[in-house]
Amino acid sequence: MKFITILFIPIKALMASLFQRFLTVFGRSLRAKKTPNAPPKPIINKVATTTVSIPDVAVADEIIDTSSLFYDLLFNNKYVVTEASAGLNPLEKSILLKVEAGVGRPESIALNVVRLPEVLHKVSALIDRGDYTAEQLAALITQDPVLAADVIKLVNSAGYQLGSLEVTSLQAAVVRLGGLQIKSIVLTIVMQNITEIKPIYFKLFGQHLWQHSLTTALWAKKLAKSRGEDPDLAYFLGLIHDVGKIALFKLIVDEMNISDPQFRPSSKLFRQMMTKHSLRLSALIAQAWLLPGPVVKALYEQSESSAVLQHTGPGKLLVQANLYSEIHLLLEQGYISQLQATEFCRDNQLDIQACIAGV
Template sequence: MTEAIVVTPTQAVESQLDLSALFYSLLFANQSIADSGIANNLERRVMQDIELALSSPQAIAENVLKLPSKILELDRKLADDNIDTKELIKLIEQDPLLCVEVLKLCNSMAFKRSENDVTSIQQALVQVGRQQLRHFITSCLAREMIDIKPIYFRRFGAEIWRHSMQVAFLASELANAEQCDSAFLLGLLHDVGKIAIFKMLVDAFYQAEPGEQPSSTLFKQVMTTKSLTLSALLARYWRLPEHFETPLTLLANTNIKPDDEMTLIIWKANIISECSMLQQVDKLPQKELIVLLAQVGITEQEFAELHKKLLEF
């Protein structure tokens, strides 16, 4: 029998901060720059922008990171069992690009359920079910927020989207049947603050001195704590239901393990996803992985099984 690992509160905080710093290194394309404790001019400019954003999230929500107007409307209608199936299909098909993206997800390795391709929304509704189709549509609409154009930041766009999808998937797996849909959407949106900050970084990058890139430990720590706070503020401005805003607010306190049920689900899903993505590129020492898994409350075997599924995203 394997002896249970006891993790002290100090170890817990330190391991999560280490994990977050490693994860940010994964998001940046340039891995050759060594971390330093001192922020450069580019990072200082962005940190000033972050403080302004925290005092005025409205400006960020309206100019930097707009929530697609259709996302909440469609989500509500997909959740309403009284809406006629034909009416629902017609509503979705009004957006051809959305249809294309949804069908891509239906036929992706992670979600494909048969040898035959899904070729219509009606077929998707039959084959994957209403709840899963709801998840796909929400995911495709949320992805509109991630539009990173400069080549240097394209990796970030791809990796942060993959992470958001993984957290949404894991959260829905960890939640009970009643919480499943809320957990999925919350997992998908938990990192919107991070996306907003990276868009600020893109703007600042155009004014930066040649060769200046985000690399300091300080900047990564600011990103960790401030992005979660910004996510909660954006949720409030977007008028998301309270059961979205509250967990995001609680997650911003990175010094403690949350005890609120929904918050804990997202907290666990986030750690599992970050561990999986880092392990895939051999960037997470085994000793640190064991400590993190002990906090989340899963065995190495359980993690290995989840990791295998997450590789499909």
């Protein structure tokens, strides 16, 4: 009897399992009969949601604010989303008012904050006059020993490809490159020194701004050559077009050191000042530097970029060179996608391939 009971238990379990399976199959059959036209679940929907890159397509239809993104790059705000909504604290407001007052004195800024070395004026005047010798030009540059050393160093860099023979004197450099090329080299070194900013608060600000200025200068020179305009003037404009940003950054840092050296300001303070004043301040500084009229005029025009694009000349050229440089730098640093860069270039009538490839 005990044996029969033990045998009966697994048989009972087996019968229950078979009965449960019968109900499952029978129930499924009944449901299928009730909804004969019910479509199968689209498996592809699940795949699509995981493989289709919707954000890229959506963003491409938006208008890209290159100026705002460029400030994000300068202040390393790629992943910062909360700071922009915060207001300035009392100390930052106080700093802002002091810097605002300083902006009204561009002559003082040009003399004390972003001073242009006198040797640059002398070199430009001598070369523009035309009646000079290599010895005279070399002697003039040598009046600034640091500048002279930097010129020789740059002349021997890979960018100038003068062959295996090293240039050891300024006079030899003038003979091999010519006065106009030496003038561009001197200007590049001077502006790089002005743009050099200690890595305080935003350590990549100066580095990115110099990279952008140099690339804008190269773009401006390239565009000028293709349009029969003055490439040296264009190069000069590209190098100095953001000098207003440099001046404002230094002014804010100086005021911050006076008020509270331990306080770390938000990027909003810098952005607010630069958005409002930097472009016009660049022109005012150029005017205080006593630069030629076409230079000052083009710098004023860059603050009215939407209008200047309808015309020709250095102003339009500068605006377009600036856009080429910004787009490529933003793409290179991962702030925009290639699709966004393509759409922006198309909308602004820029060469798409050139935008992506760079100068």
